[in-house]
Amino acid sequence: MQHQIIGLVVSSRVNVDSWEIPLFYQKCGIENEVTLWQIKKGATIQCVVCAIKISLKDKGGSVEKGTKQVQDAIDSLEKTAEKLGGSLKVK
Ligand SMILES: [Zn+2]
Secondary structure (H helix, E strand, C coil): CCCEECCCCCCCCCCHHHCEEEEEECCCCEEEEEEHHHHHCCCEEECCCCCCEEECCCHHHHHHHHHHHHHHHHHHHHHHHHHCCEECCCC
């Protein structure tokens, strides 16, 4: 039986937590890439230029809420695509 391929197929399921966003650091005038997971966990990152430590904070838990909504939507989309006999993955 052949499966219909819808969209781009990658090997693993989409994990919103691993998505990177640029964090602009004014002092150095550069962007440091941070993952949504790092923000949610309040991780400390190092500026790639001056190596200063930057503490991340998910103020009011908005990143936590936002990533959950996006993850739920993607999971639901993947399930629907599987039901159609296809495979949908976004990277
Ligand atoms: Zn810096």
